[in-house]
Amino acid sequence: MSSKSPSRGALLVTSATSVLIFLLIWETACRSGLVDPIFLPPPSAVLGKAIAMGNEGTLLANILASARRVMIGFLAATAVAIPLGILLGTSVFGRAAFNPILSFLRPLPSMSWIPLSLLWFGITETQKYSIVFMGTFAPALVYVIEATRNIDPLLIRAAQNLGASRWNVMKEVILPGSLPQILSGLKVILGLAWTCVISAELVAAREGLGFLIMNGKEFFQTEVVVLGMVLISVTVLITDLCFRAIENRVLRWQK
């Protein structure tokens, strides 16, 4: 058996071919009448709808509306979760005080916040940001706490023995040590934020990918539903790539 690993190009061609074959089978199944287009539209119909909506300008408007809600909700959640998580990760008493609250918040799906958020914020954009925030805050906090706790205590003790202040231990040991795990956790949370925005857009939304899917469902426009699903996947993929680029830049020292 050859130990030579396949080239990057060969792997890319394999991936692209598998996608093409998948789309071809899907299209053929729909066109041959094997699958009723009301139940599953062919990819060509989804593409046609995307082009039509692109020409109208509604496609980009929906993507941007969702992306804005995701980014604001996600950034607000991380802005609170990172410092709080580091604090709780380094404080036994802090964890003892906060863990019961976190255990209560963590299992709550973002949809369960809809009734209360409507009462608190009304039919506003803030209500949608809050859904994303509540859906991502607790998991982000857990990632940050765990990342901070995973720092080797020997490193902290060594720094302290060398005379480092509490701030220096935080800056030179805890932050750099936990950052890789925090960033990989936030990458997962960003994907989660996209599922939250769908919940947020089920109620009182006029645009956005979640709204697109729900409105398409009401009028049995399955190509719109599938288009919304595809766009969410593609957008998550793009944001994931962007996040990876940031990760590579921030964690250059780790390579």
Place this chain on the structure above:
Amino acid sequence: MDITRRQFIGGAAATIATMATGMPLGAAAANPTIKYGGSAWLGHYPAYLAMTNGYLKEMQLEQEWQSFGTSSSRMSAVMAGGIDIACTGVVSALALMARGAKQFSIIAIPENFGRVEGLFVKGGVKNIAELKGKKIGVTFASSAHLLVLDLIAKAGLKADDITVLNVPAPELPAAFQAGQIDAAAAWTPQFDLIRKQPGVTLLADDTQFSLYKSFNVTPGPDVLIVRRAFAESNAAAVKSYLTAYFKATALLRDHPAEAAKPLMKLTNLGEADQVGAVKGADWYSREQQAGLLKGQYVEGLQKLAELLVAHKQIDKAPSVKDWIDPSFI
């Protein structure tokens, strides 16, 4: 008793085959159990009363009641073959017809509820034009949404002149009361809740809808539909079903107080509100059906489909008469 592996497999296979054909174990039923897609909405009152008052039993029919939150979910279940007969808002049916779905037919029109759906305002607003620059809350993809779009268009306003917000029906009364929206379009029971709020005026109801005067068609009338495959193999059962169904509509029309009592279990409304809800609709008789299904009303539904296209709710207008089947009346 010891059962060998072969006996067990044989028995299990026979049970699965029996269940797959939908036949009850032991003996074949004369009539199939009809799976009905309902909810607490008034359009389902006849089917519920026919079941609870024993009218279906008199016709040797059984009904399995399944609840759905929206017409589109109910119609999805019809498409998947899970529901045989259902009352649905016609907009969902028209949306499916526009996609060429031939899986169902419209077999009756239960009622007209035009007086329990409308647009409320407060603060002395006298006409829709005065709502320019303000916010109207309405549940998107509903009949009330179409009413709002129609009223805006009739007032000569553009879509951007008024902000139309998508608010779920149960949230409308609170949003309106809290001042988050300047106007609210709703149907019963939210219609009744909003009407009770202080300083509220009913600006328009379904009778101001552009198709109402000429065709008696509201923005989203209810229709009774049957799954075609079911109707083809159980035509006699569907006819018997309608006999029981219209006995219930007669009770609703002629004796609303008597009809209201069993319905309170379905809707959780108090007696006075329940009687009010029953009286809020005009219940059509079996004799009126031929006129509705063959006459101007269907033309009105066709115009409604065209209006939905004009308001960009559906892509194309189906030929509605192709889905009308008066043969069971």
